[in-house]
Amino acid sequence: MDSAADVEVDLLSRAVEALQGLLGSEWDISSQTYGGDSDYGIDAMAQVASADGGVVRLFFQVKQRLTPKEVASILAPRAELVRRVNDSARFMVVAPWISPATQQELRKSDIGYLDLTGNVSLRVSRPAIVVHTQGEQRAPAGYRQPVGKPLLTGLKAARLVRLLADVRPPYRATDLAHHAGLSLAYVSRLLDSLEDQLLVRRDGKIISWVEWERLLRARARQTDLFRTTEPAGMIAPNGVEEVLEKLREYNREGGYDYRREVLVTGSYAARSFARISVGGQLMLYVQQHPLNVDRVANELGLIPVTEGADVLLLRAKDRSVFERPMEISGIGQVGLSQLAMDCLAGPGRMPAEGEAVLKFMSAHEPSWRKHDLSQPDETALF
Template identity: 25%
Template sequence: MPEKKYLVPEPLIPAVDWITRLGRETNAFDVKSVVQSTKDEFAWDHSVTISLKAPNHGKVELLVETKSQLTPKSADSILERRRWGPPHGVHLVCCPFISPRVAERLQEGQVSYIDRAGNCHLAAPGLFLHIAGRPNRSTTRSNRIDPFSKKSSRIIRTLLSQPKAEWQVQQLAKEAKVSLGLASKVKQALVEEAYLEERGRLLHLRDPGKLLHNWSKAYRPHATPLHIFTMCKAPQSEKRIAEWCDQHDTPYALTQLAAAWRYSPMVRYDKSVLYFDKATAIAGKLSELFSFIDAREVDTGANCTLWLTDDPAVFEGAKNCDGVNVVSPIQLYLDLKSLPGRGEEAARELYEKELRKLFGQTADESRLGDTK
């Protein structure tokens, strides 16, 4: 006896179309029936029965929940409801636009999803489909601030430096040295992205490892590289630079592999990289430094790079190791992740040695060494 097909309300048709198209594109399944559901506390909008193609030939019931828009915070609400009412089928969230952060949260909660472009993650008995990277612009206009921008990221840096602290917005603004207005906007963006949660009137950081990892994907050093050649080997030239900077009250700090060696001597290096105060360079003091360390600017063959920066945040939390300043573990992680080759290995080692204890996370809660 053929299965009965039910009419679907007009707003739900696009979601069914997306599922049908996915089955045709992948040749993995056919849609057999669509049934509208009755609303209750844990309800989905409708159930879609699909028939798997060879070699499985089984059937799967998709419990479809449609959303016009979805933020990480609202995705967390879906996951919370799922805890109290686990579906007997496969929970599938359909939304026109699903951001990478939302997709990440849904995957962690073992909830499948699909958007109108066909980006999806569908895990069911006998079926696994994952499609990502298809262009899909959000139809909703947002004036939210980018929390990873140069000035806004001071808030993130402050939160990560004290991951277990409780914050009022005023305190956070003061500590990060930004305006109250900017702090409020960044706070709202981080709450919506499920990095911060409000308990009473206090803010608490959630999943600091993921926040740092996603910041690293957007991060680019706010500095101009100046390549020089010195007659000394790296450790000697670093000591000389440190001596000159201390004498002239000039901010500086080693970064990349030169700094990673100080934290954990695992990945060797032969080229020094350090942040250097841009104002000092503009003041014409570089010739004095070059004379002191016996160096000259070069186009090729450099064994030292000065990153001239006007961003004081890169020097925050710097540590002195054997008489030489090195950037904080948080700043170093950002710089290592953007370094091709050995940078990834060094970032993973740094996280295990310095940041895991700071964040207080287990291996399952954060995989910062992963490149996924």
Template identity: 30%
Template sequence: MTTAAALTSEAEILCIALGELNKRLPTAWDARTQRAITPGRFRGDAVVILTGPRNQQGRLYAEVRRSLVTKDLDPLVAGINLAIADTAPSSNSTLPRPLVVARYLAPPLRAWLAERNVPYADATGNVRISLDEPALFLRDVGAQKDPWRGPGRPRGNLTGPSAARIVRALADYEPPYTVPQLMKLAGTPSGNTYRAVEFIEEQGFLTRSADGRVQEVQWRALLERWSQDFGFAKSGAAATFLAPRGLPDLMQRLAKLKSTKTTGRYAVTASLATPKWEAYAPAKNAMIYAERVQDIVDALNLRAVDAGANVLITSARADAVFERTQELDGVTIVAPSQAVVDLLTAPGRGAEQARALLDWMEKNESAWRR
């Protein structure tokens, strides 16, 4: 692979990306470039000609960038499409397609482009090309992390207690607000907050004004992204127990814990919490965050088991799970923004339940967002 120091110009990026594309094309297919000399508004980087086995040709108008973030994509693709419309011939010949080329396209960028059926290619081999004439569909996966990311503190994930508090605050509190105001809402240090906001903005999940104020949060996409780094199943090893009299009895016992205050904080999450907002299916097990696991176990008279468990309890390493909790029949449950992430990482039908809850949250923002 070309070294990071060498791969800096857009011409090099285009050359390497098309080389990766040619490696993946079917036999007798070929990709080559010509400089953009067509009249009209398009003054892009190149026109890529894809030639099929019977000399059929398809054209792609390529824009090359050294780096991209999600918020760049909409104006970039719109500009290429405008150029395509402006230079379209009067005949019924097939119009060119846009092609986004970069040194590296992160998964959120590739997902954005794929959802809109926009062809792309990067210098690591991430490729997706779709043409109607000549007929071609090509998709392959290259690097999953930017091999050219420079030194410095990594910002490529949303792990850790501070990230949990920041994501939850962004989801739970409707903007606008400044980053210092977000720090107060989340209860997080300045450096952690600014780094997380920068990363989340780069991914296209929030929009800021010219003065840095958070203007809009794509909370559903942000929570789905956060589930890659956090969730009940990822918060630590969950201990498994049996509630001998079933989940209804367990909920009654949990309701009585509220007044004792001898067991530390707890919060029920996932399926057992969702009837507060959107009943999807009867819960088959209980998932509980606890500050002091053994105290909760003793108070609920649970039995430790290796098989046949219907209760899972994990220690709350990120105390964000206790932020903005609610009540269901006297039982403390997590906020919907936490429950949905735990469902996204739960086994079985957790993902289906998560989608149902996300749909409810979209229709009822005023019921849970502040």
């Protein structure tokens, strides 16, 4: 088995080779690997020379994995120190893979980066170098989360993410665990992971800030709407508008509570806040049980099909989907945070619709975000 030092040297060698390929033959790169970390935390130095004689030194820091929190608290001060000592040098991180959130924090701190999937960013004013390429935005196979750090996938994570987005801090992990129906141990571990990603901020035991917009994007990146909901394809013989009218009628009659048990999501719901597209499939969340799918299809006059569906019945596998819903024009829709995640995790033009929903949410935050956890879970009217 290769030692950690051998792995580091191999990673540096591959990084320098990749950078040389991006810059081209008119640039010359010579690298020197240090025997260990220097006072500035530098693992290697590369001298990059242009054909006209311009030279810049790149100071490399090798990381097997890196979080946004580590960038902000450790690497940013280190890079600033390098710039002060040597204004002709640039600080650069090399890693097997760098997440989008970490890339953003590195750019914010004016730190270059290169990973082996093709995510590269380097800006040098003299000699002029501007390189920016995009590689894998999701963790590649074999890149594992550290043991004990839960991911944002799964039903429990969805429940906590929605609560964090929908309710303003401050609150404690114990409060979140109680309201979400989750164990305190799980909530604490996930909050640790979110803090590493700078998605939440804590003052002692109090969660004082939530980056809800980035949090919803992060959750969506790790999920796939159709894979998690196993949609049942349907045809509406008399058109989608008749289905919507039936939903209004059931809500007015007050029989089976469609406001809480059958909710619109996807493109049709997104158009209530950002009309950037027309057409598309009507997506309705229903309870997961197969008999419930059949019952709702029958009541709404839908016919099952294997292709060409204009209505999709999505199986809601957790109660959080139905929490904090909305009513618009007499029809129940999922809450805004659920709608944004569904669209961002959907196919085709849905991610663009999700971004439009996020923009609406940012501009109207007081109208949908609860002030504290004690507020009742009522249907919001828009």
